[in-house]
Amino acid sequence: MTGPLTIFDRPNSHIGKSVPRPDANRLLQGRGKFVDDIQLPRMLHAAFVRSPVAHGRIENMDVSQARAFPGVMAVYTGADLVAHVEPYVGVLDHLAGLRSPPQMPMAVDVVRWTGEPLVMVVATSRAIAEDAAALIEVEIDELPPVTDMERALDVDAPVIHEQYGSNLAWERTVEAGDPDAAFARADVTVVERQFRFGRHTGVTLESRAAVVEYDPSENMLTFWYSGQAPHMMQFILAKHLGLPEENVRVVSQDVGGSFGIKIHTYGDEIATAAAARILGRPVKFVADRLESFLTDIHARDHVVDGRIAVTADGKIAALAFEDITGIGPYSMYPRTSAIEANQVLNLTGAAYTLENYRARARVVFQNKNLMSQYRAVGHPIAMVVADGLLEDAAHEIGMDVVEIRRRNLIRDDAYPSTTATGLKLDDLSHHKTLDRLVAVMDYDARRAEHAHLRDAGIYRGIGLVSMVEITNPSPMFYGIGGAPIASQDGTTIRLEAGGAIHVSSSVTEQGQGTNTILAQIAAGVFGVAMDRVKVTTGDTRSTPYGGGTWASRGAGIGGEATLQAAFALKQQVLVVAATILQSSPDGLDIVDGQIVDIGSDGGGGGGGKSASVRMSLSDLARTVYYRGNELPSDLTPELIATRHYRVTDVPFVFTNAAMAAEVEVDPDTGFVKILNFWAVEDCGRVINPDLVDGQIRGGVVQGIGGAFYEECLYSEDGQLENATMADYLVPMAFEMPDIIVEHVETPTRTSVLGAKGAGEAGTGGSPAALMNAVNDALRPLGASIHQMPMTPERILKALGTV
Amino acid sequence: MQETRTISLSVNGEPSTIAVPVRQNLVDFLRDTLGLTGSHVGCEHGVCGACTLEVNGAMVRGCLMLAVQADGAEVITVEGLADSGRGADLRQAFIDRNALQCGFCTPGMLASALEYVERGGSSERSAIREHLSGNYCRCTGYQSVVDAVCDVIDGRAQS
Numbered sequence: 001m002t003g004p005l006t007i008f009d010r011p012n013s014h015i016g017k018s019v020p021r022p023d024a025n026r027l028l029q030g031r032g033k034f035v036d037d038i039q040l041p042r043m044l045h046a047a048f049v050r051s052p053v054a055h056g057r058i059e060n061m062d063v064s065q066a067r068a069f070p071g072v073m074a075v076y077t078g079a080d081l082v083a084h085v086e087p088y089v090g091v092l093d094h095l096a097g098l099r100s101p102p103q104m105p106m107a108v109d110v111v112r113w114t115g116e117p118l119v120m121v122v123a124t125s126r127a128i129a130e131d132a133a134a135l136i137e138v139e140i141d142e143l144p145p146v147t148d149m150e151r152a153l154d155v156d157a158p159v160i161h162e163q164y165g166s167n168l169a170w171e172r173t174v175e176a177g178d179p180d181a182a183f184a185r186a187d188v189t190v191v192e193r194q195f196r197f198g199r200h201t202g203v204t205l206e207s208r209a210a211v212v213e214y215d216p217s218e219n220m221l222t223f224w225y226s227g228q229a230p231h232m233m234q235f236i237l238a239k240h241l242g243l244p245e246e247n248v249r250v251v252s253q254d255v256g257g258s259f260g261i262k263i264h265t266y267g268d269e270i271a272t273a274a275a276a277r278i279l280g281r282p283v284k285f286v287a288d289r290l291e292s293f294l295t296d297i298h299a300r301d302h303v304v305d306g307r308i309a310v311t312a313d314g315k316i317a318a319l320a321f322e323d324i325t326g327i328g329p330y331s332m333y334p335r336t337s338a339i340e341a342n343q344v345l346n347l348t349g350a351a352y353t354l355e356n357y358r359a360r361a362r363v364v365f366q367n368k369n370l371m372s373q374y375r376a377v378g379h380p381i382a383m384v385v386a387d388g389l390l391e392d393a394a395h396e397i398g399m400d401v402v403e404i405r406r407r408n409l410i411r412d413d414a415y416p417s418t419t420a421t422g423l424k425l426d427d428l429s430h431h432k433t434l435d436r437l438v439a440v441m442d443y444d445a446r447r448a449e450h451a452h453l454r455d456a457g458i459y460r461g462i463g464l465v466s467m468v469e470i471t472n473p474s475p476m477f478y479g480i481g482g483a484p485i486a487s488q489d490g491t492t493i494r495l496e497a498g499g500a501i502h503v504s505s506s507v508t509e510q511g512q513g514t515n516t517i518l519a520q521i522a523a524g525v526f527g528v529a530m531d532r533v534k535v536t537t538g539d540t541r542s543t544p545y546g547g548g549t550w551a552s553r554g555a556g557i558g559g560e561a562t563l564q565a566a567f568a569l570k571q572q573v574l575v576v577a578a579t580i581l582q583s584s585p586d587g588l589d590i591v592d593g594q595i596v597d598i599g600s601d602g603g604g605g606g607g608g609k610s611a612s613v614r615m616s617l618s619d620l621a622r623t624v625y626y627r628g629n630e631l632p633s634d635l636t637p638e639l640i641a642t643r644h645y646r647v648t649d650v651p652f653v654f655t656n657a658a659m660a661a662e663v664e665v666d667p668d669t670g671f672v673k674i675l676n677f678w679a680v681e682d683c684g685r686v687i688n689p690d691l692v693d694g695q696i697r698g699g700v701v702q703g704i705g706g707a708f709y710e711e712c713l714y715s716e717d718g719q720l721e722n723a724t725m726a727d728y729l730v731p732m733a734f735e736m737p738d739i740i741v742e743h744v745e746t747p748t749r750t751s752v753l754g755a756k757g758a759g760e761a762g763t764g765g766s767p768a769a770l771m772n773a774v775n776d777a778l779r780p781l782g783a784s785i786h787q788m789p790m791t792p793e794r795i796l797k798a799l800g801t802v
Numbered sequence: 803m804q805e806t807r808t809i810s811l812s813v814n815g816e817p818s819t820i821a822v823p824v825r826q827n828l829v830d831f832l833r834d835t836l837g838l839t840g841s842h843v844g845c846e847h848g849v850c851g852a853c854t855l856e857v858n859g860a861m862v863r864g865c866l867m868l869a870v871q872a873d874g875a876e877v878i879t880v881e882g883l884a885d886s887g888r889g890a891d892l893r894q895a896f897i898d899r900n901a902l903q904c905g906f907c908t909p910g911m912l913a914s915a916l917e918y919v920e921r922g923g924s925s926e927r928s929a930i931r932e933h934l935s936g937n938y939c940r941c942t943g944y945q946s947v948v949d950a951v952c953d954v955i956d957g958r959a960q961s
Contacts, residue, residue, distance in 0.1 A: 020897045027905030028893040028912065030840020030880035037839035127825070128804075205844045205852055205940050206906040256842070256906030257940045289845045511904030511941050690900040694942060698903065701943035725849035725938070733934040733944040738927070762943075 007563070007752075008685075013524035015753075018690035021516045022530065023509075033253040035209035035226045036286045043211070043282040044073055046272050047129035049119040049136050050294065051111035054147065054367035054718020055160070056140035058109055058118070065135040066121055071128035074279060075136075076120045076271065078106035084274045086240045088265060090331035092481030095338045098170040098363075100331035101161050105267035105274065111140060112160060112329035113369050114718050115294025117267045122275050122283055145367040145718040149326030150303060152364040160329050160365045169331055170338040170363040174345050176420040177356035182318035188309040191393045195385055196787040199301040199326075200710035202374055203730055206256020207287040208296060210269045212276035222249045223273060227262040228508055229548035234540045235484035236265055236334065237273055252538035252548075258510040259375040259702070261296045263550050265333040268295065293723035298712055299374030300788075301326045302344070302381050308389035309356075312397060314404040318356035319349045319420075321385055325363055325371070332372035334483045338363050340371070343378025343470065349386040350419045351430055351466045351656065352408040357420035367718045375702060377551075379469065379764025387465045387768040388775075388786065395779065401772070402438055405466050409434065424650045427746045427756075430466050433658040433680040437464070440742055441660050441678045454780055459667060460675070461779070463772025464660045467765040471552035471683070471757025472653035472750070474646060488646035489553075490544025491562040493522055493569045495639040497625050499593050499618030500532040501569070506546020507558030508538045512759060513691035514554040518562045520687060521753070525566035527590030528617065544642055552757020555687055556653060557645055560751040564643035573617070576624060576637045581614050593617050645751070653748045655756040657681035659700075659765045661773040667781055667799055670792030672708060672774055674737045681761050682744040685754035692758045693741045699762020700739050705731045707767040708789050809873035813838065814882030822869040829853040829864030831872075832879060840880040840909050844938065851937035854910035855879050861917045880909035889916045891957060895950035903941030911937045915951050925955040 008015055026032060063075045087102035106117040119136050123129035144158045151157055152167040160167055183190060204226075211224040221243055225233060230250040238245040255262065272285040287295070306321035323344050327337035341361035348359060394404040409430040410417050416426040437443075443462070450460045478485035491505040503522045509515045519533040536542060546561075547553065574585040577595045581588070589598050594613045623630055624637045631637070647653060662676040679696050686692050709729035713722045722728045747754025767788060775784045778798065785798040796802045806821040813836060822831055827846075832838045832855075844852035846865045853864035856878040883889050892915055895901070902908045911934065918933045930951045931944065939947065 018900075021900065024897045024900075024902060024905075025893070027902055027908050028880075028896055029884035030838070030909050031884075032840070032905050034839075034842070034906065036843065037833075039834075039837070127823070203940060204904075204906075205850060205938060206842070206904070207844075254906075255904060257904045259940070289847065511902070513900075513903070694900050694903060694946060697943035697945050698941045699943075702940070724847060725845040726847065730938060730940070731943075732936075732938065733931040733948070734928075736931070736944050738945050738948075739943060 007525050010524060014520040014530060015524050015687050018688055019516060019520050019530055021513050022519065023515060034206055034256055035211055035224050038211045038224055040211065040213060040282040043284055044122045044124060044279065045126040045129050046275060046283055046285040047121050047126060047133045048117045048268055049133050049138065051107060051114055051116040051118055053111065053140055053142050054114045054145040056111050056142040058107060058111065059139040059141050061119060062137040063119060066132040069132035069135060071124040072121060072132045073124065074122040074275060076275060078104055078108040078118065081105055081271060081274050082108065084278060085270060086242065088240055088333040090333040090336050092336050092478065092483055094481035095170060095336060095342065098331060098336060098338050099164060100169060103330050103333065105271040113367055114720060115369060117271060120271050120275060122279065147366055147368060147714055147716055147718045149301065149324055149364050149366050152326065152366050160367065167365040168362060169327060169365050171361065172342060172345060173360040174421050175358045179318040179320050179356040179358040182356040183309045185317060188311055188317045189393060189396050190307055190309045191389055191396055192307040193389060193392060193786050195304040195306060195388060197300040197302040197381055198711035198789055199298045200706050201293065201296050201298045201712055202259040202261035204257035204259060204261050207289065207292045208262060208266060208269065209286040210272050211282060211284045212273045213282040214277040214280055216280045219243065220247050221273065221277060222251065224251045226255050227252055228258050228510060228550050229263050229485065230508065230538055230540045231506065231545055232485050232548065240270060241273060241277060250540045252508055255510040260373045260550060264297055264335065264372055266295065289725060290723050293728060294720055295369060297332060297372040297374065298369050299371060300381065300706065301371055304381065304385050306385045306389055308393050310393045310397060314394065314397065314399045314407045316352055316354060316408050319354055319386065320358040321348065323359065323361040325361065326366040326368065327363055328368050328370035329365055330370055332370050334485065335373055335478065337370060337372045339373055340378045344381045346419065346421050346423055347378055347382035347468060350468045351410065353410055354420040368714055375699070376760035376764035379760060380703060380706060380767040383465050383467045383765055383768035384771055388771055391463065391772045401464055402434065402443060405434055406431065409466055425654050426650065427748050428654060428656045429682045429744045429746045430656050430658070432744050433656060433682055434466060436742055436744060437658040437660055437678055437680045440680065440740060446662065458664065459777040459781065460662065460664045461773040461775065461777030462660060462662050463769045463776055464658065465765045465768035466658050467656065467761065469552065469655045469657070469757065469761045469764055470652040471655055472556035472647050473551045473553060474648065474651050476651035477551070486545060486547035488644050489546030489558045489561050490642055490644040491518065491558065491565040492544055492640060492642040493526065493565045495569065495573060495617065495621050497621045499616055499621060500534065501526055501528060502534045502536070503562060504536045504543045505558050505562060506543045506548065507554040508549040510549060512554065512695055513688060514549055514558065516691065517555050517559055517687045521559050521562045522566045525563055526570050528593045532593060544644065552759040555755045556751065556757050557647065559687060559755050560753045561643050561645040563753050564645060565641050568641035568643055572638060572641060573620065576635065577615065577620055579632060579635050580620065580623065588614070590617065595620065647750055650750065653750055653756050655681065655683050655761060657761045657765055659769045661766065661769040663770065663773040663777055665774060665777040665795065670795035672790065672795065674704065677737050677739045677766065679739060679762060680742045680744060681758065682746050683758040684745060684747045684756035686743055686745055687755055695758045696741045696762045697739045699760060700766040701731045701736055703763040703766030704736065704770065706788060707770040711789050807870050809870055811872050811875050811877060813877045814879060814885060824870050826869045827865050828867040828869050828872050831869035832864065838879050838881055842906050842909060851910040851914060852907050854913040854937065856913065861913050880912060892916055892919060892950065892954050895953045899946045899950040899953065901942060901946040901950040907937060907939045911939060911947060915947065919951065919954050923955065925952045927952065
C-alpha cells in the first residue's frame with residue numbers, strides 16, 4: 001500500500017463532501033449525448049423481425065418484398081450473417097460444468113424464445129425499415145416450448161438442446177459442517193418455506209442502442225454504445241467480427257440507465273455492427289420498448305425451498321436450501337447466466353455465523369428470454385431466503401427479530417472472518433449498523449404502536465434485513481474463468497497547460513456520478529479546485545484499460561487508481577517545481593492550483609498558515625510544455641501519470657447494511673402501503689454522501705419494484721404478455737416512501753481510499769425487509785406470503801379472500 | 803406511407819416552415835429533423851414521460867402528438883427552457899439535490915415539475931409525488947426530485 005494517508009485531511013480535499021455533479025447542468029439543459037442523439041452522414045437504420053413463437057423450426061422466410069421496398073438498402077437473415085460473425089458461447093471455465101451451445105446474432109434454423117431476432121432490415125429511416133420488416137413472411141414449424149422451469153428437468157420435458165440430453169445448464173452444491181445432524185437435533189426448531197421470485201427486468205429508460213460506423217479504408221469499426229464495459233465490447237466485437245482488436249473503438253457517452261442490463265452481448269447489436277461493416281455505412285439500431293421487454297436480459301426467476309434450524313436461544317443451527325432458476329435458452333455471453341445462482345449459494349446467510357450449511361442450485365434452460373446479471377446479482381434471493389427464514393423462525397420461538405439477529409450476526413470485532421462457503425469477510429459492521437437502525441427508526445415505540453393499531457383493525461408490520469453486498473470484485477469473479485472482463489482499472493491524469501488537470505479513466509458513468517467522484521479524488525489529492533478538473537471516461541481509444549462500471553466497482557477500484565495517479569502526478573510536479581524553484585520536493589505542496597512552500601508549522605498536509613505561494617501550476621506547465629529551454633537538460637518531465645489498481649487478496653470487498661421497512665396492509669384490497677424505509681449502510685469511506693444516498697435510495701426503490709410490482713408474465717406457450725410500460729408496473733413517485741439513509745464508515749483495508757461499493761445494497765436488501773414487513777402485518781390474520789412480486793391478488797390469496 | 807404536409811410552427815421562439823411526414827410524431831420531428839435531441843424517447847406510448855414538452859403553454863407527451871398537429875403551435879423544449887432562463891431555479895435545485903442520475907428522464911421530469919411549480923402547486927410532498935407520477939425515473943427513487951421541487955416552491959414563496 002502506498003500513498004499519503006493525510007489526503008483526507010488536506011484543507012482542499014473534496015473527499016467526503018457532497019460536491020454537486022459538474023455534468024448535471026449539461027443533462028438539465030438537454031445537452032446530453034445519448035446514442036440515439038448521434039446522427040452521422042449517410043447513416044442507415046436497422047429494424048428487426050423477431051420470432052413470434054417461443055420454440056420452432058424456421059421453415060421459410062420470404063424477404064423479397066422487403067428487399068424491393070424503396071429505401072431498403074439490405075435485408076439479412078441469420079443465415080446471411082453466418083459468414084460474417086463467429087458464434088459466441090456463454091460459458092466460463094471457473095463455473096465447472098456450465099454448458100451452453102454456440103449462439104448467433106439472429107436465429108439460423110431454430111428459434112428458442114419469443115423476440116429472438118430473425119431478420120434485420122437496413123433502410124434509410126427507421127420508419128422505412130419497419131415498414132419493410134412488416135412485409136417479411138416467416139413460416140415457423142412450432143416445437144413444444146419449455147417454459148415452466150420447475151418442469152424443465154422432468155424426464156418427459158422437451159429438450160431444448162438435444163445434444164445435452166436434458167435442460168440442465170449448470171448445477172452446484174455447497175456444504176459446510178453437518179447440516180443433516182443439525183436439523184435432526186432434538187433441541188432445534190425447524191422452519192421450512194418455499195420462496196418464489198418472479199422474473200423482472202431492468203427497464204432502463206434509454207433503451208439499448210448502438211450506432212456503428214465502419215471505415216473500409218482503414219478497416220476501422222467504431223461502436224457508439226449505451227453500455228457499461230467498453231473494453232469488454234471492444235474485445236467481443238473484434239473477436240466475433242474478425243477484426244484486429246486495435247481496429248475496434250468503443251465509445252460510451254451518456255448512458256440512460258444501465259443496472260447491469262447493458263453489459264451483455266445482444267444479437268441485434270452484433271448484427272448492427274456486422275451490417276455496418278458489410279455496407280460500409282453507419283447503421284443505427286435503437287430498441288423500441290417492446291424489443292426491450294422481449295430481449296433485454298431478465299433477472300431473478302428463482303424458486304427456493306429453504307429451511308432453517310434454530311435453538312431455543314435463537315442460534316442458527318443449520319440453513320439449507322434448493323434453488324432452481326430458469327435462464328432462457330442460452331447462457332448469456334460473456335458473463336454467463338450462472339453467476340446469479342452461484343451468488344445465491346455464496347451469499348445466503350453470509351451475515352451470520354453459520355456452521356452447518358447446504359445449498360444446491362440448478363440452472364435450467366427454458367424457452368423464455370435470456371436471464372443474466374442485473375443490479376444486485378443474486379442478492380435479493382439470498383437475503384430473502386436467509387432473513388425471511390430467520391424472522392419466521394424468530395416468531396416460532398417467540399424471539400424478537402432484532403434480538404435473534406444480535407445472537408447470530410458475526411461480531412464486528414471478529415474480522416477477518418469467512419462465510420460458510422469460504423469467502424473472506426473483512427471490515428464489516430453488522431452490529432453497529434443494526435444498533436443504529438434500531439435507534440433511527442425508533443424500533444420499540446413503533447412495535448408498541450403497531451400492537452395498539454392492530455386492536456383498531458389497522459395492520460402494520462416491520463421487517464428487517466441484515467445484508468452483505470459484493471463490491472470491488474477481483475479477477476476471481478470473471479477473469480479467472482477466461483472472460484475478457486477486467487477487474488483492474490486505470491486512470492491517467494495529465495497536467496494541462498492552463499494549470500487544470502485532465503482525468504481519463506476506464507471506469508464508466510451511467511448516472512451514478514462516477515466522473516464526479518473521480519474529479520473529487522483527483523482534485524483533492526493533487527491540489528486543484530473541482531472546476532479545474534475535466535474527466536473523460538467511456539472511450540477505448542483514449543482511456544486506460546479496465547473493466548468499466550458494474551458490480552459496484554467504480555468508486556472502489558476506479559477511485560483508488562485515480563488516487564494513486566493523482567499522487568504520482570503530484571510527485572512529478574513537485575520534482576519539477578523544486579528544480580525550477582531551487583527547493584526540495586519535500587518542502588513544497590500543491591494547494592488550490594499553486595505550488596506553495598510547506599511552512600514550518602504547516603503540519604505537512606499543505607495549506608498551513610505560513611505556506612507561501614511560489615508559482616502557479618499554469619506557470620510550471622507552460623514552462624515545461626513551451627519553454628523547455630528554461631529547464632536543465634537532464635530534467636525530462638512528463639506531467640502525466642497513469643496508475644492501475646485491482647483487488648488482490650480477496651475475491652470481493654464485502655459491504656454490509658441493516659435495513660427496515662414499515663408497511664400497512666389493507667386486508668380488504670391486498671394493497672400494501674410502504675410507510676417508511678430506513679437503510680443504515682457501510683460502504684467504507686464515503687466519497688460523496690449525496691451520490692451514495694442517491695445510489696441507496698434508487699436501489700431501494702428498484703428493490704421495491706421487484707418486491708411489489710415488476711414481473712415479466714409469460715403464458716404457458718412462452719408469450720410475454722405484459723411487454724409494455726403500461727402493463728409492466730414499475731415504481732412511480734406517488735407510491736414511493738421517503739427513505740432515510742445513514743452511514744457507518746468502516747473503510748476497507750484493501751486500498752488507501754478505503755471505499756467499497758454502494759450501487760446494489762438497496763436493491764439487494766430491500767425485498768427481504770419488505771417481505772418480512774408484510775408478513776409481520778399479516779401474521780395476526782394468520783396469513784403469510786413468500787412470493788414476489790407481492791401483488792394485491794397474491795396477498796388476498798394468502799389471506800384466503802380469493 | 804411517406805405522405806408529407808407542410809407545417810409552420812415556432813420552436814423555442816424560432817419559426818420554421820417545413821414539410822413533415824404525416825405519420826411522424828412531434829418528438830421524432832424535433833429530434834431527427836430539427837436536431838433538438840434534448841427531448842427523449844423512452845416508451846413511444848405515452849407512459850414514461852421522457853418526451854414531455856410544452857405546446858401552446860400545456861405540457862404534452864411528444865410521442866403522442868403528431869408533428870402535423872403542431873401546425874401553428876408554439877413549442878418549448880428543454881433546450882428552449884435553458885436558453886430563456888425559465889426554470890433556472892428548478893434546474894439549480896435539481897443540481898443541489900442530486901435530483902438526476904442518468905439524466906434520461908430529466909427533460910421530461912423538469913417539464914412536469916416546472917408545470918407544477920408555475921401553476922402554484924403546494925410544497926406538500928404527496929401532492930408533488932402525485933403530480934410527478936406520470937414521469938418514470940429508474941435511478942433516483944424520486945425522493946431527491948421531490949426535494950428539489952419543494953426547495954423551489956419554498957424559494958419562490960420567499961422571494
